[in-house]
Amino acid sequence: MPGSLLMAAPDAVAHAPVLADEIAELLAPRPGETVVDCTFGAGGHARVLSADLGPNGLYIAIDQDPDVRAHFATFAQNAACDTRFVRANFADALAGLDAEGVRADVVLMDLGLSSMQIDRPERGFSYSRQAPLDMRMDPGRDRSAADVVATASEADLTRWMREYGEERYARGIAKGIVRRRAEQPITTTADLVEVVKAAVPTAALFAGGHPAKRVFQALRIVVNEELDVLEEGLDEAFALLAPGGRLGVICFHSLEDRMVKRFMRDRVRGCICPPGMPVCGCGRQSAAAAITTRAVKPSPEEIDVNPRAHSARFRAIVRRAGG
Numbered sequence: 190m191p192g193s194l195l196m197a198a199p200d201a202v203a204h205a206p207v208l209a210d211e212i213a214e215l216l217a218p219r220p221g222e223t224v225v226d227c228t229f230g231a232g233g234h235a236r237v238l239s240a241d242l243g244p245n246g247l248y249i250a251i252d253q254d255p256d257v258r259a260h261f262a263t264f265a266q267n268a269a270c271d272t273r274f275v276r277a278n279f280a281d282a283l284a285g286l287d288a289e290g291v292r293a294d295v296v297l298m299d300l301g302l303s304s305m306q307i308d309r310p311e312r313g314f315s316y317s318r319q320a321p322l323d324m325r326m327d328p329g330r331d332r333s334a335a336d337v338v339a340t341a342s343e344a345d346l347t348r349w350m351r352e353y354g355e356e357r358y359a360r361g362i363a364k365g366i367v368r369r370r371a372e373q374p375i376t377t378t379a380d381l382v383e384v385v386k387a388a389v390p391t392a393a394l395f396a397g398g399h400p401a402k403r404v405f406q407a408l409r410i411v412v413n414e415e416l417d418v419l420e421e422g423l424d425e426a427f428a429l430l431a432p433g434g435r436l437g438v439i440c441f442h443s444l445e446d447r448m449v450k451r452f453m454r455d456r457v458r459g460c461i462c463p464p465g466m467p468v469c470g471c472g473r474q475s476a477a478a479a480i481t482t483r484a485v486k487p488s489p490e491e492i493d494v495n496p497r498a499h500s501a502r503f504r505a506i507v508r509r510a511g512g
């Protein structure tokens with residue numbers, strides 16, 4: 190799906206960890222190592238990546254969603270290694286671990302929403318369920334989606350829907366939001382879906398999936414500041430890696446994947462002298478080597494069993510000694 194946003198669709202089997210075998214093989218956690226899982230969710234990857242850590246290994250689970258604690262408790266009870274949970278967004282959590290002097294042998298990010306979040310109507314992520322328009326992965330965040338929709342300018346709403354949702358009718362929908370909120374507040378998922386349906390041409394209501402899908406995605410990215418946290422989180426994750434440490438990221442949409450690809454390419458790149466220089470003048474050394482030369486995608490068999498996996502892209506690098 191080049192150039193278009195990739196969607197993580199809700200479904201009943203979405204707890205299945207995406208690309209689990211490939212990731213375990215490529216990140217290869219070894220006995221006694223420390224793994225930092227930035228997006229613990231239901232602990233699906235945790236079960237696979239902790240399997241070989243042994244009693245001297247440590248699995249650090251991060252998630253900003255407080256509901257994840259229950260999944261972590263079950264995981265910790267059954268794990269053969271030491272475990273620890275940090276509830277925070279991963280940029281802040283990684284910075285905190287770095288300040289403590291923790292060094293990671295493996296860092297994994299599995300970006301986006303979990304099926305538990307999508308399937309709980311009260312969280313407001315689902316356009317097909319009536320609920321308060323919330324969308325905060327961390328309920329302690331200041332602004333819910335309803336607050337964003339109530340206060341953002343028409344220009345910002347248009348831009349976000351275009352950039353983060355690739356919504357073709359962004360301008361009309363933003364106008365519809367501004368018109369509607371002047372009459373009565375938009376406080377539920379159903380209110381927003383109604384505005385979107387009224388703003389798009391009739392033909393668009395029946396083509397390309399649910400008409401509010403892209404608007405909900407854009408708002409979710411804004412509410413959770415997902416791109417800013419990822420940009421910061423990648424730097425923090427790399428800084429935390431021990432020499433030989435591996436960083437792997439699973440993305441579900443193209444904006445994130447582009448950011449991750451650029452970040453990893455930059456770490457792998459050495460000399461940045463202009464082409465044609467007889468000898469290197471910059472002296473820049475590459476800080477990492479690629480583990481994946483191009484994005485790893487799920488097999489058709491995995492997509493059959495777990496349709497949520499279909500848009501997943503996995504990339505990984507390994508930090509060089511002195512990198």
Ligand SMILES: C[S@@+](CC[C@H](N)C(=O)[O-])C[C@H]1O[C@@H](n2cnc3c(N)ncnc32)[C@H](O)[C@@H]1O
Pocket residue numbers: 204205206207227228229230231232233234235251252253254257277278279280299300301302303304326418419
């Ligand atoms: C796709 S799910 C992860 C699923 C997990 N790998 C598994 O196998 O069960 C993403 C999880 O990461 C959390 N999350 C997303 N972005 C985050 C961030 N910036 N900081 C901390 N947690 C985040 C979400 O709350 C959600 O629980």
